[in-house]
Amino acid sequence: MKVTVVGAGYVGLVTSVCLAELGHLVTCIDIQQEKIDLLQSGQCLFHEPGLEALLEKNLNEKRLSFTSNPHDAYSKKDIIFIAVGTQEKHDGSVDPKYLYVVAHTIAHYIEQDVIVCTKSTVPVGTNEIIQQIIDSRKPPNLQVEVVANPDFLREGSAIIDFFHGDRIVIGTSNPKVAAILNELYLPLQIPIFKTDIRSAEMIKYAFNAFLATKMSFLNEMARICENVGANIEEVAYGIGHNKKIGYDSRFPMETKTLAQLSSLLNEPLPLLEAVIQVNNR
Template identity: 50%
Template structure:
């Protein structure tokens, strides 16, 4: 099958590479010429385990191409995937201008009947709008079907998720479209769920909102655990053993970040609001997350009320491990607040430092290792649970001026930190070493 993919962010690139890996001929189109030039050489613009290898393999097999010329990419395509961004508007709603632009690109360039597949996360009714734009402008008697095929990959395990996902959702309103898209996806060997277009669009938002709800729920429980002396790790494990609850997404921490949960929860509140429905539960989830992102600073200030002139090490900057993505990462808020309070901030991340340098406050300094970042520091804050951080020799903290570790990801055992004489604050667990009163949030 000849396939074109519009947009090569995480989703477009992983979609293009995965579809080529199962034998389709794929052209990926992006308006960003620098990015296209890199990808043509097999260089991935994002850090994602396994992606570069598959890219190179399929480019060499001549099944995968990149272009910034929409006509060249779209002309021959039998199926066109839209995978452009749908970022957040100021009011929290989804910004659809990139999707509209992609629909216009399709109208301008296609020369045969096509199926347009929307991978981008879009509000209910958007595929209908895309069909409207295309039908209104299509001059000839070409036939265009529109399909909703939301993406569920997670950053850091995107390739694995494509080949081992829990489901592929296909929302369509014609047998022809169902058949073609089902056939394209069959080699992935992932269960396929076929439904109507609006339900498919809603499945994506509802899934992300539900997972975000689990995280905010467990974060609230962790705060209550701290006040009552229970241990959140034991509570999560005990809850997760109930198969109706499940153990995933019950890890308490510093709130969810990333390119999806923050924007998609707010967009769903707007989507409901547009039909005069107040999504009270989800508003709570968003507010709890905002509160939780500040917990690290509150814990730090409980230990050191005045951090002005103090050296504070920040370990982990990406919004989660195995990605170089800083979108909506707690590191943005935390470093900003540290600098506002007059601290000297030295940061380290195994992979995300290049992106950090163009995202974080320019006053943030960068170290080449954990040891260098914490050397002579007054406190170390852990924001991302990278393996490199979780597996560090605890003796490294002896390099600090005062060994105080505030861990937003529960990377270490409290008793191990105690044994090493490290004052340790984590999430929803008893404190180690000196007993300092922690202000409840």
């Protein structure tokens, strides 16, 4: 399939390289020309085990290219993945405004029907806004379907996570679109969980909130460990050999976004509030 990935950051680059490795023809677009030039010459901008070798291989085999030209990236593609970053608002929650900029650009440049998959972590309802932005600006004869496809890669084991992940979440109510994404991911042999768009967005937030809850538990245990001369890292390892117990700077923004949603809905989440408090401390 002809695929574009928007954003050559951590998620975008890993997704681009791995989709090319699966045999798809991948174009990765970024607004930072310097980044594009380095990547096109085979240089990785960060260290991720296995990434540079796959980058070089897929560039050489011409399945992967990098550009900053929106016409080349968007005009004739089957699937566009959005993997740009989000901003933190003054209250600590997520602002998806960069994704809306991408939605405008996609609507302007597409020349055929296309599926737009959002990999970025975005608040519930964001993908519906992306769909509205594209629908109100695209050529009227073209069909665009926006899908929530949240990313669960972990820095440090992203390549392994891509090829051997626990599940792939696809949020769409269109069965034809789900079937095409099924085909795209089929070589991975990873269970695909199809759901509606809002549930898919929520799965990522609930997943991170759950990990943050585990982390707050460990933070409390760490305070006791300090007092009794035990080593929290040893204790954490002993608890579960669980690679997901760790420190990830993204959790605060996502837990705060959930907390903000709960207050908007007037639906208190005392457990989450406690998690935020414990982890802040």
